[in-house]
Amino acid sequence: MNFNSLDLIFFVYTFISLYMLFLFLALYIPNRKNMFGYPEGKPEPISIVMPCYNEGHHIGEAIEALLKLDYPKEMIEIIVVDDKSNDNSVEVIKKYAQKYKNVKLIVNRRNSGGAAEPLNIGIRYAKYNYVAVVDSDSIPDKDSLRKMIGFLQQDSKVGVVTCSILVKKPWNLLQKLQAYEYFIIAFTRRLLDMVDSIYVTPGPLALYRKDVLMKVGLFDTKNMTQDIEMTWNIMAHGYYARMCLDAKVYAASPSTIKSWWKQRIRWNLGGIQTLFKYKKKWFKGMLGMFVMPLFALGMGLGVFGIGLMAYLLIKRFVVGYLATKYSLYASTAILSLGDFTFAPSILNFFGVVSFILGFWFTIFGLAVMKANDLRGKKNIFNLAFYLIVYLIVYPFTFLTAVYQMIRGKYSWR
Amino acid sequence: MNNKSAFWKAFVFTLIVFVIGLFLGAYFESQRASSIVGVLENSEIDLLDEQVSVKAISDFNVRCDVSKNSVFAFADRIYNEAEKLEKDDQATKFSDGLKVAHKRYDLLRTLLWTQAVEIKKKCGNLHTVVYIYEYNTKDVDKQALQISFSRLVEELKQKHPNEILLIPIAGNTELSSLETILKEKNIVSMPSIIVDEQKVFDKIVSYNELESSVLK
Numbered sequence: 227m228n229f230n231s232l233d234l235i236f237f238v239y240t241f242i243s244l245y246m247l248f249l250f251l252a253l254y255i256p257n258r259k260n261m262f263g264y265p266e267g268k269p270e271p272i273s274i275v276m277p278c279y280n281e282g283h284h285i286g287e288a289i290e291a292l293l294k295l296d297y298p299k300e301m302i303e304i305i306v307v308d309d310k311s312n313d314n315s316v317e318v319i320k321k322y323a324q325k326y327k328n329v330k331l332i333v334n335r336r337n338s339g340g341a342a343e344p345l346n347i348g349i350r351y352a353k354y355n356y357v358a359v360v361d362s363d364s365i366p367d368k369d370s371l372r373k374m375i376g377f378l379q380q381d382s383k384v385g386v387v388t389c390s391i392l393v394k395k396p397w398n399l400l401q402k403l404q405a406y407e408y409f410i411i412a413f414t415r416r417l418l419d420m421v422d423s424i425y426v427t428p429g430p431l432a433l434y435r436k437d438v439l440m441k442v443g444l445f446d447t448k449n450m451t452q453d454i455e456m457t458w459n460i461m462a463h464g465y466y467a468r469m470c471l472d473a474k475v476y477a478a479s480p481s482t483i484k485s486w487w488k489q490r491i492r493w494n495l496g497g498i499q500t501l502f503k504y505k506k507k508w509f510k511g512m513l514g515m516f517v518m519p520l521f522a523l524g525m526g527l528g529v530f531g532i533g534l535m536a537y538l539l540i541k542r543f544v545v546g547y548l549a550t551k552y553s554l555y556a557s558t559a560i561l562s563l564g565d566f567t568f569a570p571s572i573l574n575f576f577g578v579v580s581f582i583l584g585f586w587f588t589i590f591g592l593a594v595m596k597a598n599d600l601r602g603k604k605n606i607f608n609l610a611f612y613l614i615v616y617l618i619v620y621p622f623t624f625l626t627a628v629y630q631m632i633r634g635k636y637s638w639r
Numbered sequence: 640m641n642n643k644s645a646f647w648k649a650f651v652f653t654l655i656v657f658v659i660g661l662f663l664g665a666y667f668e669s670q671r672a673s674s675i676v677g678v679l680e681n682s683e684i685d686l687l688d689e690q691v692s693v694k695a696i697s698d699f700n701v702r703c704d705v706s707k708n709s710v711f712a713f714a715d716r717i718y719n720e721a722e723k724l725e726k727d728d729q730a731t732k733f734s735d736g737l738k739v740a741h742k743r744y745d746l747l748r749t750l751l752w753t754q755a756v757e758i759k760k761k762c763g764n765l766h767t768v769v770y771i772y773e774y775n776t777k778d779v780d781k782q783a784l785q786i787s788f789s790r791l792v793e794e795l796k797q798k799h800p801n802e803i804l805l806i807p808i809a810g811n812t813e814l815s816s817l818e819t820i821l822k823e824k825n826i827v828s829m830p831s832i833i834v835d836e837q838k839v840f841d842k843i844v845s846y847n848e849l850e851s852s853v854l855k
Contacts, residue, residue: 241657248656249649253642420642516646541779548783549790557846558791572664579660 232534233573239531240576242523247583253417254594261416261594262472267376271301272356272433275348277341278306281362282314284478288362289322289329296368304329305351306362307344310337341429342445342452349439357436363478364430365394370473374433377468385438385465386457388415388427389473390595396479399608400486404479406592406612412471413591418520419469425517426454427467431475438465449503451496458504461513487623494627497525528621585613675724675740679747682717686747686754703762710758714751714804717744721807741774742812749817752806756836766803766835766853768792771821773829774809781830787843788830795850803853 254261274292278285285306292304306319308331316333323331332351334344341361349357356378358371370389377387390412393405418424432453439445442459445452457467480486501522507514553560588609721744728741752769759765770792772785789807796805810821810829824833832840838852 241653244656245649245653248652249645252645252648421645544779545783545786548780549786552784552787552843553790555843555845556787556791558794575664576660
């Protein structure tokens with residue numbers, strides 16, 4: 227055998243990637259006919275809690291969308307909690323509160339700097355046991371709550387239901403790339419649901435039981451991603467999260483690289499915080515046996531792959547630089563035909579197979595999600611860009627998050 | 640349906656795919672190694688032929704230019720074969736087969752060197768440029784130096800194809816015959832270029848300096 231430590235690392239890396247792919251397939255194949263299924267539920271009163279901070283431009287549209295939900299109006303209570311905005315958010319919400327008696331406005335005494343505190347205020351105020359949490363820039367599908375509520379009614383151990391979070395009106399390249407990402411996340415989250423391993427029920431729309439939220443101590447106001455933390459908290463208390471793939475909510479996505487970068491750093495920071503907070507849960511239950519390792523690997527593998535690639539590239543660059551320097555001194559050619567020949571090894575084949583399978587899985591996931599509008603020649607370029615550039619850039623946000631965490635300089639906004 | 644079984648199903652499937660991949664990899668590598676060994680065996684016969692040729696120069700009065708052309712053609716051929724072997728060797732992961740082939744090529748080239756010295760003594764008008772390098776070096780600086788050295792000797796050979804016999808040999812494959820020669824020539828560091836068994840360059844040298852030392 228002629229393997230060095232880098233080769234072995236590469237094999238482990240490939241093995242884990244292939245394992246995850248086959249796990250998703252092993253979950254999808256027997257359940258393919260039930261991917262979009264949901265238990266029929268009957269309407270029961272729901273309190274919808276929406277945190278708001280400087281969303282004067284979007285908040286009206288978001289409240290309108292909630293008012294248009296295909297759900298008995300008398301069974302819906304909309305609680306908008308303003309986190310001491312300094313724009314016209316409060317005025318806009320007040321108009322709705324005056325016009326519709328099921329719309330309530332609560333203004334926080336201070337700006338808490340995150341979504342957790344206003345959410346907790348709204349949840350405490352909520353009069354119903356089913357509490358939907360929505361972002362102030364999200365637009366849920368009209369039938370989303372109808373489709374989601376059955377999960378809670380069917381099984382008392384279900385503490386929260388999430389749905390497909392999709393990008394609202396993607397118009398530039400960055401948003402279209404995020405649209406792919408959100409589709410794939412929704413698809414894989416539904417697959418993880420089949421093994422009780424949903425690791426986040428994101429903020430744009432999630433339906434909780436109030437008694438469970440109260441029992442687990444509400445949202446963690448110190449966590450940068452209160453939704454991840456809450457999902458883990460619920461799991462740690464013996465409840466499940468469920469995913470209704472057929473229910474959709476359209477969330478605003480960052481339109482500039484700067485805002486995207488900032489958002490992803492926050493997600494990573496919150497993820498790291500949550501991993502630390504639940505460190506005692508490692509290897510205990512589904513949370514510790516699968517969700518936490520999966521989450522940690524998801525963060526670590528990308529960085530690890532980039533690190534490995536960077537090491538090999540830097541090494542090649544240094545050798546190339548020195549060889550050029552020596553060749554210039556010797557007044558000889560700085561390149562020869564031999565430099566361009568390539569003999570593929572087993573590692574190259576494994577790498578190519580993994581990439582092709584990953585590419586196929588992405589296309590397959592998009593097809594399952596019926597993302598018809600994402601097809602076409604132009605979008606093949608976007609898809610390739612997503613797989614090659616977007617996913618390679620992503621681990622750098624994790625590295626930046628780790629750096630910020632070490633320096634102790636981070637905030638929700 | 641118990642979906643939790645998906646965990647071990649996926650593990651077994653991954654394991655099967657991985658093992659099949661490893662076996663296929665090992666199989667393709669052994670095929671590659673066998674084809675190289677086949678070429679090598681032919682080259683060994685050719686070298687024996689060369690040895691007879693050297694003897695024929697004196698015993699049967701064979702003309703020097705005939706013998707010289709033959710040794711040049713042979714050297715060029717095994718140079719190309721060895722270059723391919725070097726690339727394939729880097730891609731070999733499962734066996735030491737190519738390492739052994741590499742060693743045999745190095746032995747072959749050491750023999751060629753001694754043959755060339757013989758021909759030089761009898762016929763003259765021939766220059767040997769032996770490039771001694773370190774096989775599989777991990778040292779980044781040495782890797783760069785070896786790339787530069789090999790470009791240098793290649794350029795020299797391309798410019799003077801009929802005057803210079805270029806023989807690259809890995810100096811760290813534990814060939815006692817080669818080690819004896821290197822000790823005799825006081826070669827302690829790699830890479831080194833030995834010109835006509837006299838002059839040794841173990842540091843980066845300009846093309847002109849190397850060329851003038853060969854064609855002095």
